[in-house]
Amino acid sequence: MQVKNMKTLTLISQLLTLSLISFSTWAKVPDAQVAKLGTLLTPMGAEMAGNKNGRIPKYSGGLKQDINANPMTDVFAHEKPLFVITHANMQQHQAHLTPGQMALFNKYPKTYEMPIYKTHRTASYPQSIYDKALKNASQTQLVDGGNGMVNFDESVPFAIPQSGLEVIWNHVSRFRGGSVERNLALLPVQANGQYNAVKARAQLTAPQYLIEKFDAKKDDNILFYYTSSIKSPARLTGNVLLVHETIDQVNQPRKAWAYNAGQRRVRRSPQVAYDAPSQASDGLRTSDQIDIYNGAPNKYHWKLMGKKEIYIPYNAYKLADENLKYANIIQPGHMNQDVSRYELHRVWHVEATLKEGERHIYAKRSYYIDEDSWQIASADHYDNHNILWRVSEGHAMQFVNANTLWYIASSNYDLLSGRYLLELNNEERNPFNFGNKMKRKQFTAGALRRSGR
Numbered sequence: 001m002q003v004k005n006m007k008t009l010t011l012i013s014q015l016l017t018l019s020l021i022s023f024s025t026w027a028k029v030p031d032a033q034v035a036k037l038g039t040l041l042t043p044m045g046a047e048m049a050g051n052k053n054g055r056i057p058k059y060s061g062g063l064k065q066d067i068n069a070n071p072m073t074d075v076f077a078h079e080k081p082l083f084v085i086t087h088a089n090m091q092q093h094q095a096h097l098t099p100g101q102m103a104l105f106n107k108y109p110k111t112y113e114m115p116i117y118k119t120h121r122t123a124s125y126p127q128s129i130y131d132k133a134l135k136n137a138s139q140t141q142l143v144d145g146g147n148g149m150v151n152f153d154e155s156v157p158f159a160i161p162q163s164g165l166e167v168i169w170n171h172v173s174r175f176r177g178g179s180v181e182r183n184l185a186l187l188p189v190q191a192n193g194q195y196n197a198v199k200a201r202a203q204l205t206a207p208q209y210l211i212e213k214f215d216a217k218k219d220d221n222i223l224f225y226y227t228s229s230i231k232s233p234a235r236l237t238g239n240v241l242l243v244h245e246t247i248d249q250v251n252q253p254r255k256a257w258a259y260n261a262g263q264r265r266v267r268r269s270p271q272v273a274y275d276a277p278s279q280a281s282d283g284l285r286t287s288d289q290i291d292i293y294n295g296a297p298n299k300y301h302w303k304l305m306g307k308k309e310i311y312i313p314y315n316a317y318k319l320a321d322e323n324l325k326y327a328n329i330i331q332p333g334h335m336n337q338d339v340s341r342y343e344l345h346r347v348w349h350v351e352a353t354l355k356e357g358e359r360h361i362y363a364k365r366s367y368y369i370d371e372d373s374w375q376i377a378s379a380d381h382y383d384n385h386n387i388l389w390r391v392s393e394g395h396a397m398q399f400v401n402a403n404t405l406w407y408i409a410s411s412n413y414d415l416l417s418g419r420y421l422l423e424l425n426n427e428e429r430n431p432f433n434f435g436n437k438m439k440r441k442q443f444t445a446g447a448l449r450r451s452g453r
Contacts, residue, residue: 029160034138037159043130044123045137045159046371047346051309055119055344059372062124065403071432074317076341081115085311096311096344098368100380100391103415108333119343120315122398123372123405129175133159142166147298148248154208156374164302164350168367170374172294173223173247177402179205181436183231183428185326188282191418193332198280199231199428203438211437218440221246225443228279229451237261240448241279243272249296259448266448274299275361284390284421285412286361292376292392292410293367299360300352307346310368312377314343316395320408324426333418335411340395346371347378362389370396373405390414402434 042048042059050058063075085093087109090102104112133156140157143150146165149157155175158166182202189195204226207219226243230236238261246252256272259265273295275286288295319329319339329336347368354363364382369375373396381390395409413420425431441447 028139028141029137029158029162031138033160034134037134037137038130041160042372043159044125044133044156044372044374045161051346056309056346057119057121059121062372063122063398063400065124065126066400069400071397071399071401072317072320072322074321076117076120076315076317079117081117083116085114085116087112093311096309098310098378098380099366099388100378100413101311103380103388104334104391104413107415107418111331111337112334113337114311114342115337115340116311117315117341117343119345121345121372122315123370124398124403125175126403129155132156142169144248144250145298146302147250147296152247154206161304161348164304164352165297167304167348167350167369167374168293168297168302168352171292171367171369171376174374175404176204176406177399177404177434178209179203179434179436179438180402181430181433182425183431184423184425185428186280187326187330187422187424188280188284189330189420189422191332193330195326195330196233197326198233198236200228200280201231202226202228203436203442205436205438205443207440209437211439215440221248221252223247225438225440227443230280236280238451239279240451241269241272242443242445242448244443245294249273250298254295257445257448259451266445275359281412281421282419284414284419289381289392289412291407292379292394293365297352299355299358300365301355303351303353305349305351307371308349308368309344310347310378311342312345312347312368312370313340313393313395314345314370314377314397316341316397316408319395320397320426322426326424326427329424329426330422334413334420335422345377370405375405375407389416399432399434402432404434 048059050056087105090105132153136157137159139151141150155173157169161167186198187195204224206224207222208214223245228241230239240259242257244255256269258267258269272287274288277283278285278287278290318341350367352365354360362381363384366380367376368378370377379392383389391413393411394407396405397408398405410423
């Protein structure tokens with residue numbers, strides 16, 4: 001009888017151990033580290049100090065919020081490039097370039113260049129986001145193998161990251177102004193420079209910014225609500241995508257619906273994830289490349305490679321010029337680099353490698369994440385033969401009216417075909433409308449059906 005009881009206790013012990021492993025949380029950040037936020041570290045977790053040679057300045061608070069300002073105004077219009085990197089001199093600057101940037105110089109040796117400007121650390125956020133970053137730093141933890149979080153409040157869960165996965169979660173959950181309506185153009189560009197624009201209207205809101213109060217039951221595990229409606233060309237007009245972006249997408253996968261205007265039907269779209277082609281991208285971008293990276297991280301091992309000083313697209317007010325036409329920006333092979341601006345910034349380097357048994361068109365991915373904003377600035381994507389295939393860049397600027405740093409444009413270059421995809425706003429009316437209060441019912445399957453009538 002005693003032996004039987006011992007066997008039972010052993011079995012129970014083993015089951016409890018397995019249960020703890022399945023639902024275990026990752027270690028919290030020590031209080032002494034959290035105390036550095038706002039002193040040695042910025043409220044978002046970046047190094048407050050500049051670099052040794054002074055090229056990266058000390059953080060001084062970023063650009064101040066001005067709700068009445070035109071965010072597209074180029075506050076650095078008087079500045080000229082410090083120098084320009086070309087194929088001829090790229091080896092001199094290799095220490096501050098990514099493999100993807102080097103590949104673009106080699107692919108287009110006569111035309112590709114990078115104008116390098118003085119560095120300005122312009123990222124700034126509302127005090128409420130700083131407060132939540134501080135609170136999260138001492139309490140938010142990863143669960144389910146890193147595929148979800150507990151004790152998380154809205155944004156920046158890991159201001160003091162301990163792993164590559166925590167850095168990626170900071171990008172995925174970063175503050176984007178709370179709620180925003182965008183009017184944008186997706187421009188798949190052929191190798192000869194020809195393109196056809198697909199114009200869309202997108203709405204995004206975190207549940208905390210809905211007109212209704214946050215509902216713990218209805219909004220549980222929701223990171224944000226999102227819709228994208230095609231406005232042109234005529235053959236696609238009226239097609240709508242609806243997404244409920246979940247925090248833990250493994251235990252509760254992303255909820256997505258699509259309305260087809262031609263069929264007048266709403267369908268669930270579970271395929272809107274991972275390496276499924278993204279809407280209106282002509283096959284140049286996967287679903288998880290929207291926003292450079294989004295979605296469930298469970299297909300990859302994420303390794304934190306450390307910090308680097310890299311030239312990244314930043315303070316892209318020149319590219320945001322409302323007088324620029326798409327024809328002024330688009331050219332064969334790559335966008336017109338004369339309207340770009342690169343600065344030297346500290347970035348977190350995170351490398352993702354596909355897990356054994358998982359499938360994705362990208363076997364390896366390298367991400368370079370701006371320390372001041374937790375936004376991915378550049379990414380390199382490798383195929384299953386470990387050949388560099390695609391290079392992504394996010395051209396960022398501080399929206400002073402919304403007190404947030406976000407992309408004004410993004411690019412995704414296919415090194416093998418010579419084609420690329422741009423996401424631009426220059427010719428669109430009201431490209432960014434921040435602070436629009438939206439209702440929860442706007443993000444339902446029923447709302448999709450009503451949109452077709």
